[in-house]
Amino acid sequence: MEKSGHRSPEDAGPTEVIDTAESTRSEPSTGVEPSTGAAAMFANDRASQHLGITVDDHGPGWSQCSMTITEIMTNGHDITHGGYIFLFADTTFAMACNYPGSITVASGGDIDFLKPTYFGDHLIARGREIVKQGRSGIYDIEVTRGEDIVAVYRGRSRTLPAPQPTTADASAQPTTSP
Template sequence: MTPQEMAEACARAMWNNDSTSQRLGMTLDHIGPGTAVLSMTITEAMSNGHGNCHGGYIFTLADSTFAFACNSYNQLAVAQHCSVSYLLPVRIGDRLTATATEVSRRGRSGIYDIRITTQDGAHVAEFRGHSRSVKGTHLPD
């Protein structure tokens, strides 16, 4: 199995059990070794008291993207630490795209940067996730 085929198989296995991403209307637009792209349209149910997208939904999109990227090697990986910086408000109806890039993967630790943009290309948030590999795999041996 090629690294790309492995990433795709792991993503399918994860997606089948990921009710949060599915119920929020996320789509998995791209997967590859150490990389992932997910997108989601912001609904009125996701708005905060200011009428903008609640930051927790932006974080959730980024976190899901991070999870698919760091789990693309058939080794279970979990978040060890995450941080997000919000750059611009997001409006109801905006379509957000989160793009994960692997910065480093050594031993059991990984670092991933996730850039979140709108349908117009506005850069609205930056997320950095630190992963930790744990026992287990997504696919049977």
């Protein structure tokens, strides 16, 4: 399949993996990884990485992540503990709402569990921005197992204001000598 411009997860087939090296680039490559945005945040997200969550693709306002249910994620009914599904959806939400140049956090999130999942199930979560107004946003995440929708999540985001320079920052400014 030939690529033509930027594509969102909705453009991909159900099992197609989109090349993240091309589509996640939102700024010209400088050889230095940006310190903000989804890629920078995920690089330091030890919880999501520990659970084996992968970011398949993302861009401003959308994302797709994958996770396989491990034995440790199951509860006493031998189904996936809902907290793991919530965390998976929440990570996908974070990838969709963290634009380069900003730091965005969740102000709230709700999930509806529609079908149980089990040890060994491979899940895919697709998130998309519904609305963004000022520093607030609403995002919907759909968690699927194959063709089945197993959970839907709605996240509310808040972008933090840009950090203000501190006196330590001001003193680090180069001075010119007369």
